[in-house]
Amino acid sequence: MKTITSRDNPLYKDLKHLAGSSQARRKAGQTLLDGVHLCQSYLALRGAPLHCIVAEGALANPEVADIIMQCESAHAYVTAMPDALYNALSQVEHGVGLMFLIATPVLAAPGVLTASAVLLDNLQDPGNVGSILRSAAAAGITQVYCSSGTAFCWSPKVLRAAMGAHFVVDIHENVDLAELVKAAAIPVLATSGYATQRLYDVDLARPVAWLLGHEGQGVAHDLLALATHQVVIPHLGQIESLNVAACAAVCFFEQLRQIQSK
Amino acid sequence: MKTITSRDNPLYKDLKHLAGSSQARRKAGQTLLDGVHLCQSYLALRGAPLHCIVAEGALANPEVADIIMQCESAHAYVTAMPDALYNALSQVEHGVGLMFLIATPVLAAPGVLTASAVLLDNLQDPGNVGSILRSAAAAGITQVYCSSGTAFCWSPKVLRAAMGAHFVVDIHENVDLAELVKAAAIPVLATSGYATQRLYDVDLARPVAWLLGHEGQGVAHDLLALATHQVVIPHLGQIESLNVAACAAVCFFEQLRQIQSK
Structure with a gap:
């Protein structure tokens, strides 16, 4: 696990940009999943994220610890940061302090409708x-x-x-x-x-x-x-x-x- | 139709208080209906409001004009105000500029459930x-x-x-x-x-x-x-x-x- 301590960190700046701009998310083909439930679902259904971001105050939470362990087992990046930095990224009030950076899926052009x-x-x-x-x-x-x-x-x-x-x-x-x-x-x-x-x-x-x-x-x-x-x-x-x-x-x-x- | 021009008008102050506070609405037993659709429904189903409030910029809107006419026919109060004053009351962005002040219904204590x-x-x-x-x-x-x-x-x-x-x-x-x-x-x-x-x-x-x-x-x-x-x-x-x-x-x-x- 790495730690970010400054708002000037390049990864932090990228995350802040993505978090604040729908256009940036579309352009990058990436988005942020905020909260334990979404991150657990992603791990179970799609596997490891590009990056797991965690607030230091959430490290002691057992569900968060379990998710971090799964990410590290899958060799995904995990980065911790002070709560103040995390909260400036998150749109969830009173959230638990965990988010995934993921790539949004790239699909083939739609074919002929045959399934519901x-x-x-x-x-x-x-x-x-x-x-x-x-x-x-x-x-x-x-x-x-x-x-x-x-x-x-x-x-x-x-x-x-x-x-x-x-x-x-x-x-x-x-x-x-x-x-x-x-x-x-x-x-x-x-x-x-x-x-x-x-x-x-x-x-x-x-x-x-x-x-x-x-x-x-x-x-x-x-x-x-x-x-x-x-x-x-x-x-x-x-x-x-x-x-x-x-x-x-x-x-x-x-x-x-x-x-x-x- | 009356006109309010000042934020110090007592009615305006009452409306501002109601618009901004859930507690004030509960205490007064009154609420505000914002927008043409809600006001039309109220007129059709419950009749005249306590007060019809309209932004001066909305007076030319035919739907608004029709609602004002119905309110005046029913001897309900109608008050116009400058758009700036209205917009400070309204929670609807880009709304048409019409709201009703209504009394929330007072119901008898719930009896025994017999209907769906x-x-x-x-x-x-x-x-x-x-x-x-x-x-x-x-x-x-x-x-x-x-x-x-x-x-x-x-x-x-x-x-x-x-x-x-x-x-x-x-x-x-x-x-x-x-x-x-x-x-x-x-x-x-x-x-x-x-x-x-x-x-x-x-x-x-x-x-x-x-x-x-x-x-x-x-x-x-x-x-x-x-x-x-x-x-x-x-x-x-x-x-x-x-x-x-x-x-x-x-x-x-x-x-x-x-x-x-x-």
């Missing part, structure tokens, strides 16, 4: 994007495609909300969703409050692609027109719409219910 | 609480009971996330959930990742109470032990849990599916 997938058109809220990734992973859907207007998936807020889903799902960003939908080999289902076909009346016990849209405007009209089905989640009462992440969960788990009841 | 309900035990995140209120309202569930540790439902973040659900749902706060569950006349279902009974194997085509817990720890153990059923949402893949608001949506809409397919 989620398509996110212009989703804005990082919490919604993270929750959708988490629900998809829990429902066994491992392909995610995001339009260029969708929140950057490897941002700290999306990572926190997804609770490790990033490490079991292939996330394609900046995708031309219209091209993807046109070429799809499976049905593409868009949810819409104006649709007349009920979600429950569609055969979901097969691979389908779920097309979900912007929190306020929904799926863009031209994209919606390309979908194989437009479906509605039947509702009661005077509130006519659902949060997009809630809507996604209902769709994914209805698909899983149909698959499992076959 | 949602019980929130120590939920922390305002976005989750708001999403759950919205899903409940859309699924036709109109009774919500919150433990004292749950996020205050009439805060701006919860109001924004619930998109008007507050105005069709009865929200009881600071409720002793253990007493409520013990006396319930309907089954109380808690979701738990450790449960063995599948959500889909329970008869939900009847009134039930959904017990949902803290984002990290779930429902408190003593409370969980009082539930009639502990149910699990079957999942696939390596991610074993769902966001609590996603979980709530799956439960509420499975109940509605069963009710509608009877």
Whole structure:
């Protein structure tokens, strides 16, 4: 384990830059995972990080000590620093004092849709994007495609909300969703409050692609027109719409219910 | 319509205090609804506010003008103020410049649970609480009971996330959930990742109470032990849990599916 003591240390300066700038993370193809849960998930599912960074005040924490041991066994760099330096990097208030520097995965260009997938058109809220990734992973859907207007998936807020889903799902960003939908080999289902076909009346016990849209405007009209089905989640009462992440969960788990009841 | 021009105006000082302090809102039994959508919903579902507050820059907006007209027809106070004063009140960035001051509803002490309900035990995140209120309202569930540790439902973040659900749902706060569950006349279902009974194997085509817990720890153990059923949402893949608001949506809409397919 090495120790950093100065804000002028080159590694520290790099980390500070990454921590503070979404553009820097995109450009470097790297991001930071903050907290024990995300780091444990990464170790279990993807292996060692590029670098394990720990606050000195966290060294005595048994979960942190165990993670450091695993990183050192895998010959990953481990660097400790004073709590004040660590806290200037971290976006987590009252966090435990542990983060991983990781490379964001580089994926091949998206091919033809053949397996169940989620398509996110212009989703804005990082919490919604993270929750959708988490629900998809829990429902066994491992392909995610995001339009260029969708929140950057490897941002700290999306990572926190997804609770490790990033490490079991292939996330394609900046995708031309219209091209993807046109070429799809499976049905593409868009949810819409104006649709007349009920979600429950569609055969979901097969691979389908779920097309979900912007929190306020929904799926863009031209994209919606390309979908194989437009479906509605039947509702009661005077509130006519659902949060997009809630809507996604209902769709994914209805698909899983149909698959499992076959 | 009156106009405020000074930060020393007594109404402005009251509004500023309410806008900045959750404690002040609780104590006054009043809150602020910010934005056209929430104000329109309130007018449609609950009627006129105590006071309609508008930024001078928003007066030309046709939706705002329509809302002001409705307020004046109902003899509600309408007060305009310079944009700078309004923006110092509002928590919405780039908002349209309209808010309502309303009284938060005063409800009778909770009786015995007989209608479908949602019980929130120590939920922390305002976005989750708001999403759950919205899903409940859309699924036709109109009774919500919150433990004292749950996020205050009439805060701006919860109001924004619930998109008007507050105005069709009865929200009881600071409720002793253990007493409520013990006396319930309907089954109380808690979701738990450790449960063995599948959500889909329970008869939900009847009134039930959904017990949902803290984002990290779930429902408190003593409370969980009082539930009639502990149910699990079957999942696939390596991610074993769902966001609590996603979980709530799956439960509420499975109940509605069963009710509608009877």
